[in-house]
Amino acid sequence: MRYAIAILATVVALLVRLALNPILGDYVPYILLFPAVAFSAWYCGLGPSVLSVVLGLLGTDYWFISPIHSFSILDKAQLVSIVAFVCVSAIIIIMAEANRRATEELQKSHDELDSRVKERTAELDLVQDSLRKLTGHLLQLRDNEQRRLARELHDSVGQLLVAANINLSFVEAEAQKLTPKAANAIADAIILLQQTITGVRSASYFLHPPLLDDVGLNSALCAYAEGFADRTNIRVDLTFSPDLGRLARDLEITIFRVVQEALANIHRHSGSRTADVSIVRSPETVRVEIRDHGRGIPHNELSSIEVGRAPGIGIGGMRERVREVGGTLAIESNGNGTRVIVQFPVPSDESRQLAS
Numbered sequence: 001m002r003y004a005i006a007i008l009a010t011v012v013a014l015l016v017r018l019a020l021n022p023i024l025g026d027y028v029p030y031i032l033l034f035p036a037v038a039f040s041a042w043y044c045g046l047g048p049s050v051l052s053v054v055l056g057l058l059g060t061d062y063w064f065i066s067p068i069h070s071f072s073i074l075d076k077a078q079l080v081s082i083v084a085f086v087c088v089s090a091i092i093i094i095m096a097e098a099n100r101r102a103t104e105e106l107q108k109s110h111d112e113l114d115s116r117v118k119e120r121t122a123e124l125d126l127v128q129d130s131l132r133k134l135t136g137h138l139l140q141l142r143d144n145e146q147r148r149l150a151r152e153l154h155d156s157v158g159q160l161l162v163a164a165n166i167n168l169s170f171v172e173a174e175a176q177k178l179t180p181k182a183a184n185a186i187a188d189a190i191i192l193l194q195q196t197i198t199g200v201r202s203a204s205y206f207l208h209p210p211l212l213d214d215v216g217l218n219s220a221l222c223a224y225a226e227g228f229a230d231r232t233n234i235r236v237d238l239t240f241s242p243d244l245g246r247l248a249r250d251l252e253i254t255i256f257r258v259v260q261e262a263l264a265n266i267h268r269h270s271g272s273r274t275a276d277v278s279i280v281r282s283p284e285t286v287r288v289e290i291r292d293h294g295r296g297i298p299h300n301e302l303s304s305i306e307v308g309r310a311p312g313i314g315i316g317g318m319r320e321r322v323r324e325v326g327g328t329l330a331i332e333s334n335g336n337g338t339r340v341i342v343q344f345p346v347p348s349d350e351s352r353q354l355a356s
Helices: 002-019 033-043 046-063 076-173 180-207 210-214 217-232 249-270 299-306 314-324 348-355
Strands: 235-240 274-281 285-292 328-334 337-345
Touching: 002 033, 002 046, 033 046, 033 076, 046 076, 076 180, 076 314, 210 249, 217 235, 217 249, 217 274, 249 274, 249 285, 249 314, 249 337, 314 328, 314 337
Parallel strands: 235 274
Antiparallel strands: 274 285, 285 337, 328 337
């Protein structure tokens, strides 16, 4: 193909020169061959460009140099013009070949660099995938450990404290037999013990609410929102889809932790006195939305969050939790508040049950 193109370019140049022959005569017979030689050298390579020079010489000598229709050379002027054409053509070919080789080397280097970038990108993707899996595994381990600690606090420490409180109540009933100082000490001890029981129960619920395993997400979030409002004076309005029902265990834990972290961020950063939480279920998805009415997130921080460079570990942990169960997380914010929107796919078997 390269040789055919070079021949075609040379023939076109000869035909154009032939058409102009009544005007030019035997003046500058080689002038129109230089573009053909340059084209062949630039796009077709060394061999086709040399062939173009040879065909150009033969065609010009045959058609345009006296005596016409012969290949004889009668004088030195014709010989000089042939040598000049060959020399100029050689320079053009050498420059084009050097440029072509430089371009090939550059393309080869570019291809190698592109290949290395792809390899590094693939390695980085593997590392990121491994990190995501590790993060998900660590989150699962943390949930399991929190569940165990919550059970230990509630079933062991909590029960012991309740038993101790009952025993002290018996002692308090016999307070008239004690000295006033001892009676006051017993009363103070009972108050401290009751506060400790309350603290242990709160810590146990914060680590892992037992209602989440026993009766589901609705009751667990209602109880948590009530305790959150008592601790922070932030009113939480909860809205549940009537047909929410029970979800997969991992999905319920993820939704609870996302709401928990979002409410904690509202308390720490927003300045809002209210928060709205809605959970809506459709046959294909579960949509969770947490909204506040505070100062919002600064634009530069919001941009960092959107590209996955969230400050702190709270939002990053939320994003990893959501990703682990196949969901998506989006955060919208302006001067009137912030909205966290999370969507989870519903497994096909649960979708069929909901549709029926």
